[in-house]
Amino acid sequence: MVILVAMSSCSNSKTDPENWSDEEVNSWFAKKEWLNGWNVSPDESVNKRNLAISYYKNFARWDQAFQFLKTANLNELPLGKQELDGENLFVSVAEYKAKEKPETRYESHKKYIDIQYIIKGEELMGITTLDKVKVVEPYSAENDITFYEFDGGDYRKATPENFFIYFPTDVHRPSISTGDTALARKIVVKIRIE
Numbered sequence: 001m002v003i004l005v006a007m008s009s010c011s012n013s014k015t016d017p018e019n020w021s022d023e024e025v026n027s028w029f030a031k032k033e034w035l036n037g038w039n040v041s042p043d044e045s046v047n048k049r050n051l052a053i054s055y056y057k058n059f060a061r062w063d064q065a066f067q068f069l070k071t072a073n074l075n076e077l078p079l080g081k082q083e084l085d086g087e088n089l090f091v092s093v094a095e096y097k098a099k100e101k102p103e104t105r106y107e108s109h110k111k112y113i114d115i116q117y118i119i120k121g122e123e124l125m126g127i128t129t130l131d132k133v134k135v136v137e138p139y140s141a142e143n144d145i146t147f148y149e150f151d152g153g154d155y156r157k158a159t160p161e162n163f164f165i166y167f168p169t170d171v172h173r174p175s176i177s178t179g180d181t182a183l184a185r186k187i188v189v190k191i192r193i194e
Helices: 002-015 022-031 048-057 059-071
Strands: 080-085 089-096 106-108 112-120 123-129 134-140 145-149 154-158 162-166 170-176 184-192
Touching: 022 048, 048 059, 059 080, 059 089, 059 112, 059 184, 112 154, 112 170, 154 162, 162 170
Parallel strands: none
Antiparallel strands: 080 089, 089 184, 106 145, 106 170, 112 162, 112 184, 123 154, 123 170, 134 145
16 A cells, blocks of 8 residues: 555656656656647747646647647638637737837736747747736736836747747736837737636
């Protein structure tokens, strides 16, 4: 009986990323099996441990999301919202001109994780943490968004070669112009947190 309990504990630690070492998380992430064959690189800002934990809790949604990104003709998708699994998993496609930095704000979400991918064009995305920002618009449950004031952060270029994943603790500032005036086309995949 004691041996079975001990074996079960060891087995659970191997399948529960919350108990993985940094080396195990990095190894899982580097294999990219979680991408389901989608051949686009995750940005260096992606929180690997948060991704592993969320993926193992909701792997069906993550697999469906990445399978959709891999197989859909992203350039031909209609603008607006398209449900993949009701409110549990949906995508939103937009085309726009990126804005000057002062016209954008930091934001975060509580109910959904974002996968943000620039299909065409480019933009900058600011990334920071909750401890560095000041709330300027309190959380709206209807829109699942809080807006913040902060001018610092890490600014990273989003192109068709990389994608970003934002968890509730990832405060992000999308849609900032790089100086390129071409129209940007972006898909945001929303994965409900449970």
